[in-house]
Amino acid sequence: MTEPSATASVEVGVDPATAFEIFTEEIDLWWVRGPINFFDAARATAMQIEPGVGGRILEVYSPPDDVLELGTITDWTPGALFAYRSSVDDTETRIDFEAYDGGTRVTVVQSLVPGGEKAFYFWPNVIHWLPAWVERRDHASRTPRELDRLAIALYYEDPAAAARWLHTIFGLDSWDKIPAEGTDPSWIELQVGTRAILLFKLTEKRTAQLDHSVWVYVDDLDAHFAHSQENGAKILSDIHQHGYRCYEVEDLEGHQWTFAQARPTMA
Template sequence: MTDAHVVSSAVELTVDPVTAFTAFTDEMDLWWVRGPINFWSDGGRVVEVRCERGVGGRVMEVLDDAVAGEVFELARITVWEPGARLAWASSVDDVETEIRFDPLDGGTRLTVEHRIPAGGRDKGGTAWGRVVPTWFAAWCAKRDRVPHEQIDIARLSLGISYARPAAAARWLAQAFGFEPMSDLPVGPDPLPEGEHGHPWIELRVGNAVLNVFKLDGERTEGARTHVPWVYVDDLEAHFARAKGGGATIVEEIHPYPGSSVYVTDDPEGNRWIFSQARPTMR
């Protein structure tokens, strides 16, 4: 008989177990990151991600029909021990999930463990173990100093194709300071394709999404038709970081109508323009 398959992940938090449990459940809509592929139902209709309290409560996506009260159920809670343990049974596949909140000096060790029974299906139920260490830890680190409001992504996102997308993503994070939404991949580059094509690589610039895709075919030479324009908090510091990270500086910082900018190329020759952000920009 084949044994169940168990996968797990863990992260250390800077808040105590009771606070971590409360933030995880009551503030799920605040720490669950909005993005192009981050929902199980129709992402264009989701208005909230909610966790109901207590055994039998639902983990769900609340949809946009307030009159009908339509929701998409992700799981049913089977264990509710505030400050210690939370568990649920997935409603979308056969994955069983347990989340433990163990005290540490000055914080909490949060462990996410998924169990897939022999012959069971995983249709995304194990995604929690991949996103919680990054998304929830980031929320716990800032929740006491930011407004408790959900910030959705901007209406315009950007996709750029690279011959070596994994290396490009790591370089963009290191040299330009773009924020990865999960651990950046390592291994053969481009990465082997899976069921849904090339692995998803997503970075953030403020609340704008930058997707790094695999380049199909050869890069064409000639006039550039798309040049991203990015606003940063400290233009001079960003310039120094990019230059130190190996960016090819095309134009150093210079005045531009209404602001100052600099122009640079990344290692594969894509051109970027960086400008000083206003204090009111997200």
């Protein structure tokens, strides 16, 4: 049975009017361009919200006409409320902007309409992308952040626990969010620069020795090595130099990683 609704809240460090403006006018800048974050990720080029009641929420393929209409706006109150009726499922979405502790609490409620059956409850996940953009927008490019063409997939018995470990010990981050304790998301994506590391569930017992290593360039190799060592990571080799400086280490499930010193010119 489809759940009747889904909700989530985030806090951002700007006033409600600015938060509303960022949410609606800059959606293409804060929307995470991951492979599962569009209805047609192979064709998507942008996200767009047309302002005002009757405006559309669009997944843009080739403007102006090749678009997917995600919904039609039913309430447009700048600085307070944004709502729309979905065109792709049987839901209504309401997003409230409320002054809170010197900033704004943004609350999304996505609800199944009476008699509805189909619901894609994506907003409770999507809303968590907004604070990261608000924090970095003053010094960030106004070009949407895009993934590189190469990604790495790693398989773990517990991908969520692995993501937390890799974040805490190795300092890997996510454009989305690090899974909280007790959660088991079906898709986990970490980033190193603009490259993605995808963590998937291991569905069969490992029968062969791991035969790969992931390379990551870091800004301060010595500090990274010390942090890994202090937090109990299994160090396979101390820092050594062969043209490049690096060290090797195992993660919590035995995947091997090589961390190397980044050049000053690396992005």
